[in-house]
Amino acid sequence: xxxxxxxxxxxxxxxxxxxxxxxxxxxxxxxxxxxxxxxxxxxxxxxxxxxxxxxxxxxxxxxxxxxxxxxxxxxxxxxxxxxxxxxxxxxxxxxxxxxxxxxxxxxxxxxxxxxxxxxxxxxxxxxxxxxxxxxxxxxxxxxxxxxxxxxxxxxxxxxxxxxxxxxxxxxxxxxxxxxxxxxxxxxxxxxxxxxxxxxxxxxxxxxxxxxxxxxxxxxxxxxxxxxxxxxxxxxxxxxxxxxxxxxxxxxxxxxxxxxxxxxxxxxxxxxxxxxxxxxxxxxxxxxxxxxxxxxxxxxxxxxxxxxxxxxxxxxxxxxxxxxxxxxxxxxxxxxxxxxxxxxxxxxxxxxxxxxxxxxxxxxxxxxxxxxxxxxxxxxxxxxxxxxxxxxxxxxxxxxxxxxxxxxxxxxxxxxxxxxxxxxxxxxxxxxxxxxxxxxxxxxxxxxxxxxxxxxxxxxxxxxxxxxxxxxxxxxxx
Amino acid sequence: xxxxxxxxxxxxxxxxxxxxxxxxxxxxxxxxxxxxxxxxxxxxxxxxxxxxxxxxxxxxxxxxxxxxxxxxxxxxxxxxxxxxxxxxxxxxxxxxxxxxxxxxxxxxxxxxxxxxxxxxxxxxxxxxxxxxxxxxxxxxxxxxxxxxxxxxxxxxxxxxxxxxxxxxxxxxxxxxxxxxxxxxxxxxxxxxxxxxxxxxxxxxxxxxxxxxxxxxxxxxxxxxxxxxxxxxxxxxxxxxxxxxxxxxxxxxxxxxxxxxxxxxxxxxxxxxxxxxxxxxxxxxxxxxxxxxxxxxxxxxxxxxxxxxxxxxxxxxxxxxxxxxxxxxxxxxxxxxxxxxxxxxxxxxxxxxxxxxxxxxxxxxxxxxxxxxxxxxxxxxxxxxxxxxxxxxxxxxxxxxxxxxxxxxxxxxxxxxxxxxxxxxxxxxxxxxxxxxxxxxxxxxxxxxxxxxxxxxxxxxxxxxxxxxxxxxxxxxxxxxx
Numbered sequence: 001x002x003x004x005x006x007x008x009x010x011x012x013x014x015x016x017x018x019x020x021x022x023x024x025x026x027x028x029x030x031x032x033x034x035x036x037x038x039x040x041x042x043x044x045x046x047x048x049x050x051x052x053x054x055x056x057x058x059x060x061x062x063x064x065x066x067x068x069x070x071x072x073x074x075x076x077x078x079x080x081x082x083x084x085x086x087x088x089x090x091x092x093x094x095x096x097x098x099x100x101x102x103x104x105x106x107x108x109x110x111x112x113x114x115x116x117x118x119x120x121x122x123x124x125x126x127x128x129x130x131x132x133x134x135x136x137x138x139x140x141x142x143x144x145x146x147x148x149x150x151x152x153x154x155x156x157x158x159x160x161x162x163x164x165x166x167x168x169x170x171x172x173x174x175x176x177x178x179x180x181x182x183x184x185x186x187x188x189x190x191x192x193x194x195x196x197x198x199x200x201x202x203x204x205x206x207x208x209x210x211x212x213x214x215x216x217x218x219x220x221x222x223x224x225x226x227x228x229x230x231x232x233x234x235x236x237x238x239x240x241x242x243x244x245x246x247x248x249x250x251x252x253x254x255x256x257x258x259x260x261x262x263x264x265x266x267x268x269x270x271x272x273x274x275x276x277x278x279x280x281x282x283x284x285x286x287x288x289x290x291x292x293x294x295x296x297x298x299x300x301x302x303x304x305x306x307x308x309x310x311x312x313x314x315x316x317x318x319x320x321x322x323x324x325x326x327x328x329x330x331x332x333x334x335x336x337x338x339x340x341x342x343x344x345x346x347x348x349x350x351x352x353x354x355x356x357x358x359x360x361x362x363x364x365x366x367x368x369x370x371x372x373x374x375x376x377x378x379x380x381x382x383x384x385x386x387x388x389x390x391x392x393x394x395x396x397x398x399x400x401x402x403x404x405x406x407x408x409x410x411x412x413x414x415x416x417x418x419x420x421x422x423x424x425x426x427x428x429x430x431x432x433x434x435x436x437x438x439x440x441x442x443x444x445x446x447x448x449x450x451x452x453x454x455x456x457x458x459x460x461x462x463x464x465x466x467x468x469x470x471x472x473x474x475x476x477x
Numbered sequence: 478x479x480x481x482x483x484x485x486x487x488x489x490x491x492x493x494x495x496x497x498x499x500x501x502x503x504x505x506x507x508x509x510x511x512x513x514x515x516x517x518x519x520x521x522x523x524x525x526x527x528x529x530x531x532x533x534x535x536x537x538x539x540x541x542x543x544x545x546x547x548x549x550x551x552x553x554x555x556x557x558x559x560x561x562x563x564x565x566x567x568x569x570x571x572x573x574x575x576x577x578x579x580x581x582x583x584x585x586x587x588x589x590x591x592x593x594x595x596x597x598x599x600x601x602x603x604x605x606x607x608x609x610x611x612x613x614x615x616x617x618x619x620x621x622x623x624x625x626x627x628x629x630x631x632x633x634x635x636x637x638x639x640x641x642x643x644x645x646x647x648x649x650x651x652x653x654x655x656x657x658x659x660x661x662x663x664x665x666x667x668x669x670x671x672x673x674x675x676x677x678x679x680x681x682x683x684x685x686x687x688x689x690x691x692x693x694x695x696x697x698x699x700x701x702x703x704x705x706x707x708x709x710x711x712x713x714x715x716x717x718x719x720x721x722x723x724x725x726x727x728x729x730x731x732x733x734x735x736x737x738x739x740x741x742x743x744x745x746x747x748x749x750x751x752x753x754x755x756x757x758x759x760x761x762x763x764x765x766x767x768x769x770x771x772x773x774x775x776x777x778x779x780x781x782x783x784x785x786x787x788x789x790x791x792x793x794x795x796x797x798x799x800x801x802x803x804x805x806x807x808x809x810x811x812x813x814x815x816x817x818x819x820x821x822x823x824x825x826x827x828x829x830x831x832x833x834x835x836x837x838x839x840x841x842x843x844x845x846x847x848x849x850x851x852x853x854x855x856x857x858x859x860x861x862x863x864x865x866x867x868x869x870x871x872x873x874x875x876x877x878x879x880x881x882x883x884x885x886x887x888x889x890x891x892x893x894x895x896x897x898x899x900x901x902x903x904x905x906x907x908x909x910x911x912x913x914x915x916x917x918x919x920x921x922x923x924x925x926x927x928x929x930x931x932x933x934x935x936x937x938x939x940x941x942x943x944x945x946x947x948x949x950x951x952x953x954x955x956x957x958x
Contacts, residue, residue, distance in 0.1 A: 270840070
């Protein structure tokens with residue numbers, strides 16, 4: 001039987017607010033345990049939550065970016081359960097009335113565009129962390145993360161393969177960073193994903209029983225966890241069994257999913273509207289204000305890069321992968337007079353290669369956009385060749401010097417003077433009389449040999465076009 | 478200590494006595510009447526130091542509204558440095574690192590806190606018998622309850638231990654003990670006074686208010702307590718009226734609604750008669766009586782006993798033994814720790830309400846209980862809105878009985894709950910209401926409840942003040958040494 005995979009994703013994006021969603025404590029990552037938890041975060045008696053306006057703005061910004069309905073009236077509810085890292089004994093979350101509903105995200109994969117529905121996105125607070133065996137066999141509780149704002153983004157079950165799921169996740173990841181609402185750091189848990197996975201016979205319109213996969217904290221693990229789970233479900237069904245609705249944990253070390261709890265064992269969360277927080281009412285003016293503040297979105301930027309710079313779709317996609325990279329590229333071409341394609345090749349080639357091998361973020365680049373533009377201008381005005389330019393870039397990367405200083409200091413200026421090149425050609429021809437004879441007898445392939453020798457004699461500085469032209473003239477019988 | 482708070486404010490300003498003298502007198506009376514068990518915690522040294530500071534401030538030209546006046550806080554308000562127990566074993570040793578907004582504001586106005594008053598555990602009770610620190614005795618008759626949950630504050634004011642105290646009212650917890658102890662207590666409109674730092678029982682109903690000897694005294698304390706607080710999202714941003722300046726004025730043209738349903742079965746005959754006498758007095762003072770109806774008030778009690786426990790079951794989840802408060806001694810694992818801690822740390826009434834509330838919110842029961850209760854709540858509020866189209870305030874009995882004997886209702890929770898039949902609808906509607914003395918029945922105080930429109934506290938206080946100028950029920954004192 002042929003099986004079809006059905007996937008829906010739930011993403012928890014930590015919003016990059018300075019303070020927590022219901023308290024004034026800071027949200028910065030990595031502080032010593034419990035140093036960033038105030039009386040509200042640790043739920044002392046008598047404390048009350050006050051909603052962070054910036055978190056609301058960020059949620060609305062996301063909603064607008066995915067073409068969603070922004071609910072002018074949304075409600076915070078309490079999700080009740082006991083756990084040591086949940087200080088109040090309930091999590092404040094939006095349940096029946098989320099702030100964002102009915103959005104969609106266009107996802108490109110292998111030349112096709114898939115539109116994935118976004119059911120809802122709602123605001124909620126994060127829990128703290130349990131630190132097992134932190135203190136001599138005891139469990140410690142760190143509440144620094146408690147109260148960090150989260151936007152939970154729930155997709156429709158619109159994805160049909162793990163590759164689509166990863167593509168959706170990457171598109172979403174790019175989007176939240178473009179919107180500057182989430183730093184996207186998956187290692188630190190700023191962007192977390194749960195996957196709902198089911199299979200059904202191809203052609204069947206009803207969904208199969210789904211399992212929820214938790215703890216998949218990288219793009220690679222998402223793909224592997226889903227692939228494993230799909231194989232597992234198909235094996236169960238083909239063996240005559242049935243799928244249990246349950247939550248399963250992905251174990252990256254063993255590359256498998258394990259049952260965590262069944263539907264029957266699930267908590268009764270006893271949701272009810274939080275009486276400490278009045279319904280969140282948004283005015284049109286507030287939403288319009290957020291709209292006016294929207295940055296250019298990845299898809300729009302990609303189209304503009306194609307149209308304005310004549311770049312291929314491939315190049316445009318690559319350069320708009322992050323807002324920072326796109327800004328860098330536009331910084332390079334901003335001065336004008338450069339071939340946008342050449343600039344694109346240098347940014348996506350030399351620059352990214354150097355960043356990757358040095359393990360640096362773009363923000364820490366040693367060659368600024370202005371400096372790279374300076375180098376490319378010397379290629380454009382024939383001061384140096386593209387090959388020499390790579391050597392100059394290397395020096396710029398190492399020393400932080402600008403292109404002109406490197407060129408001057410190393411005497412790399414291109415030789416374009418006809419007389420000088422003719423002299424070099426003369427020397428080479430004199431030294432290789434046999435090859436001259438061969439060429440003149442019709443063995444034209446030795447031409448390349450002469451080009452190489454002349455370039456070598458010029459230590460790479462001779463203008464290749466001129467070398468070609470002069471060689472052709474001199475070698476002619 | 479026989480003077481009212483307003484008189485003490487004037488006496489302090491005139492230099493007739495110092496704050497140190499007043500606070501010493503208050504502390505002496507607290508010691509003498511320790512049998513009442515009105516206080517959970519008294520810090521004499523801290524109170525004297527604050528009194529000295531108040532006297533110095535006055536010497537330096539300071540003029541706080543309540544500068545130097547001794548005052549007690551119900552032990553539900555967090556106080557930095559002094560333990561806040563909520564009358565529970567769960568918090569018997571808990572010291573908050575911060576002041577509740579109410580505490581901070583009263584301190585900023587110069588009031589001197591002498592201690593924290595006894596109450597029903599987590600404000601759940603109508604007799605002050607659920608306190609982990611033992612019951613409070615009614616100064617009028619020590620074999621009787623003072624009412625609850627703010628029983629310690631009511632007894633302390635009635636016995637003259639302090640001129641005023643704070644209370645909280647979720648279903649009648651200021652008004653019913655005020656009635657039982659013969660003092661004046663005001664529950665403000667929901668949102669008028671900040672709930673920040675006030676330990677939550679039922680968040681959508683809880684409201685802090687003053688308890689004192691007269692409406693005028695309540696006006697002083699409320700003036701210091703009330704107002705928007707950006708730390709409480711449910712507090713009202715509407716400006717606060719001038720309660721003290723608003724006290725003067727007559728009752729000409731005032732329409733007083735008399736609720737038909739208030740005079741049915743269950744109302745003590747003497748209380749009914751005292752209420753009628755008070756209404757007649759209002760007429761004599763120029764008010765007209767209007768017959769009004771609150772047809773859904775009978776549904777208030779079941780509505781309240783779903784909503785309040787539902788909220789409480791969630792509000793009290795934080796007392797889990799993990800971060801602060803009581804933790805059971807021996808346990809096998811996390812779940813065992815939770816069960817033992819909460820089983821031992823909470824008293825019977827608190828556990829009863831947590832269980833009721835948990836049930837009401839459970840999957841499959843939510844619509845039948847919680848959602849239905851929310852709809853009833855709307856109906857109750859609509860009743861008041863309709864009544865207030867015909868009248869300016871509503872008057873009636875505060876409670877159906879006078880103070881009952883200690884232990885009389887502890888085995889019968891429903892009969893205990895019935896005591897709040899007149900007060901609970903007001904909380905459901907979020908309206909302001911006060912109780913003031915309006916007679917004696919069998920030697921015990923009778924309370925008259927006045928209910929106002931939303932944020933109409935100033936009118937309530939004016940009407941009560943006018944009544945108290947014409948009568949002397951509020952000046953009657955319990956037979957204490």
